Amino acid sequence: MNAKNGPIVELRQVSKHFGKSEVLKGVDLQLPRGRSTVIIGESGTGKSVLLKHMVGLLRPDGGEVYFQGQRVDQLHEKQWPEIRRHFGFLFQMGALFDSMTVGDNVAFPIREHLKLCEREIEQVVAEKLNLVGLDGVQSKWTAELSGGQRKRVALARAIVLEPDVVLYDEPTTGLDPVRADTINDLIIKLQKELHMTSVVVTHDMTSAFKVADHIHMLHEGRFIASGTADDFRHATDPRVRSFVAGDANSNNNARKLESVSPDGGYAP
Numbered sequence: 001m002n003a004k005n006g007p008i009v010e011l012r013q014v015s016k017h018f019g020k021s022e023v024l025k026g027v028d029l030q031l032p033r034g035r036s037t038v039i040i041g042e043s044g045t046g047k048s049v050l051l052k053h054m055v056g057l058l059r060p061d062g063g064e065v066y067f068q069g070q071r072v073d074q075l076h077e078k079q080w081p082e083i084r085r086h087f088g089f090l091f092q093m094g095a096l097f098d099s100m101t102v103g104d105n106v107a108f109p110i111r112e113h114l115k116l117c118e119r120e121i122e123q124v125v126a127e128k129l130n131l132v133g134l135d136g137v138q139s140k141w142t143a144e145l146s147g148g149q150r151k152r153v154a155l156a157r158a159i160v161l162e163p164d165v166v167l168y169d170e171p172t173t174g175l176d177p178v179r180a181d182t183i184n185d186l187i188i189k190l191q192k193e194l195h196m197t198s199v200v201v202t203h204d205m206t207s208a209f210k211v212a213d214h215i216h217m218l219h220e221g222r223f224i225a226s227g228t229a230d231d232f233r234h235a236t237d238p239r240v241r242s243f244v245a246g247d248a249n250s251n252n253n254a255r256k257l258e259s260v261s262p263d264g265g266y267a268p
Contacts, residue, residue: 006069008033008165008197009054014063016049023049025221026063031165036191036198038208040243041218047201050218051167054199055087056080085113088158088166088196096142096154102129103138106157113161128156131193132186148179152186159190166190168200172207184210205244209233217243 007030016024023046031037039047052058053065056072065073072083096105106125110116116124122138129135132152142150151171158166168187172180184207191198202208208215209229217225217232217240225232225240235241 007031007066008068009199010066011050011053012064012066014050014053014060014065016046016053016058017061023221024053024060027218027221027223029216029223031197031199032214033197034191034195035213036187036200036211038200038202038212038215039218040201040203040205040208040215042243043203045218046221047218048169051089051169051199051201054165054167055084055089085161086164088161088163090151090155090158090166090168090171096150096157098142100142101138102134102140102142102145102153105142105153106138106160109157109161124160125156128160129153131159131190132156133182146179148175148182151175151179151183155183155186155190159194159196162194163196165197165199168198168202170202170204171200172202172204177206180204180207181210183207187211203243205246 009029009031011027011029013026013028014024015022015026027050029050039050041047049058053060053073054067056075056077060073063073064071067083067086075083097108100108103122103125106128107121110121110124125138126135129137132155134149134152134156137145137149137153142153145153171183171187175183187198187200188211190196198211200208200211209232212229215227215229215232216223219239225235225237232240232244235244
């Protein structure tokens, strides 16, 4: 497959164990270039584990991981920095450095990876903060910011090297609906203006429906449903319906249906 025309990231039959727990069970996933892929599922189903395989923070116990058509899961750790420069990662809690100003937080990847003078660094930082609606806060400390502002600073840092792929790990967690929607709008804006590929891990269905070109649902280590937002709104699988609706009773009923034995009784 031509690397330029194929998926920018691909996972083939990826499996991962932690002790006796099998978190991923032969997962296949392709990320189309310039599109927004959303991965949903209950807590503990392996969504964040999946993201970490894409950037080599975890290695699969089985299966293969590709970036730009190149297999990367077998690379030596010394080879990974060049691959990771193509990725931006928005961590769930932002992961900002409290000992640094906003400007220095955003500039950190530039100073680590590029050889720019301070004037050039300041220009890039201002440009990226402006993109997320926060230009002018460079001298502030992160402790002075609201939760939503901290998320936007973390997002500016994630895109400061203009990566090909941005990974969002629960980007709206801890935010009220208005600030969460601001983050959703930014995800869409950055994808369109910077032509980035977005991968969003979330259990926030409002966010998922708004930003997704395509949605995959991870359940007990496997994808059980894939499709558009409309496909998920009209899903017939009880596990999908209960998750989308946030209905614990429906989810319990779905689990009972899964355990029905062939003779009509419940499997142990």
